[in-house]
Amino acid sequence: MRDITITEGFAIISLNTQDSRHKTVAKKAALRCIAAARLLDSYFLGESDLDTLIQQLPAAAKLSLRHQKELEAEIRTQLFSTGYMEEVPALLGCDFLYYSAAVTMKEYRAESEIFLRITESLKADILEDGDASEETICYLWLLRESGCIYDIFSFSEQETILPKMNVLMTTNPLAGKLFTLPIHKTAEQHFKAYLQFKRKLFHEPFLQGVNLVFPFLERRQSIFIDTEAYCENAMERLADVLKRVETMGHHSQVVRTSDTAIVKIDNLYYELFPYAMTGEIPVHGVKLIQCIPS
């Protein structure tokens, strides 16, 4: 195993489960931040100084659609060739509405071991006592600006991270400049009333501080999978869902079966709830809602 660059590591996290064939808001945000990650890698190689880096980063926010497409093709080739990423049928294709309409979708899937190593070492570096590395500072900023931070850190972990980020702003020049530099687009804000509520939770009264603008971009999706037979209990429902998911080419692993089941599918965790879609004929099944287990 070799060291990976910030560009590679961030692309692995941010492109995981993203639509590989179409332009989506989430993917555009990820690509802008991948462009920014390249500048950060150049900075760490000594190819630019901090002031130059900060001047260049906003240009990443203005990356044109053509350049985004070129960047995606380049990073895709790079990650596919190293085996860190592949293209698979999208999990959303298992959703009843898409499945019944025979809609096929494709998404990127990160190789699970590399995904775990990157995300878990990042968590360890920021959640543990002691100083976080400058690479971790960069990852946190990129994850925040792309909206991916909510895929990686649970709510309670975010509450731990925020004060640490505010301290880093005062103790590290790179953090001080990065954390106050937004490159996300305000036009991508969703659920403003929800955001206002969340923002209050992260208000920092003493410093200008870092608001984890939460979540300006909703990357999470919920998926409804109809059960093909009437399932009498939770275990039967779970088995039926996993069978559908694996038939469609996804890797699944049961994490918990007590209370609500939690399943890991393609590096992300989902809680399973029995659900019925009402219509002329009710359709019974299971709703998968993305979560981060504590």
Added chain:
Amino acid sequence: MSRQRSLEKISTSEYVTIGELVRLTGSRYSTLKHYVEEGILPFEQEEENLTRRFKRANSIRRIEEIRALRLEGKSIPEIKSYYGV
């Protein structure tokens, strides 16, 4: 404030951080933290709030042992008593 150490460097270092143990072993951070809290993964820490350090070779060996014991079906309390904690 430090840069992240390369894999080459941490593979030969006497002491590593928990994040570096994650990179070396592929374990989840929450798993290793749980082992630390249960006292089955020893560490050194100069003062509270400073980085915890783990002896690299011993810790990797211990993590592999715990994995093997878990695969045998041992629970954490049983593993704790195995190590005399």
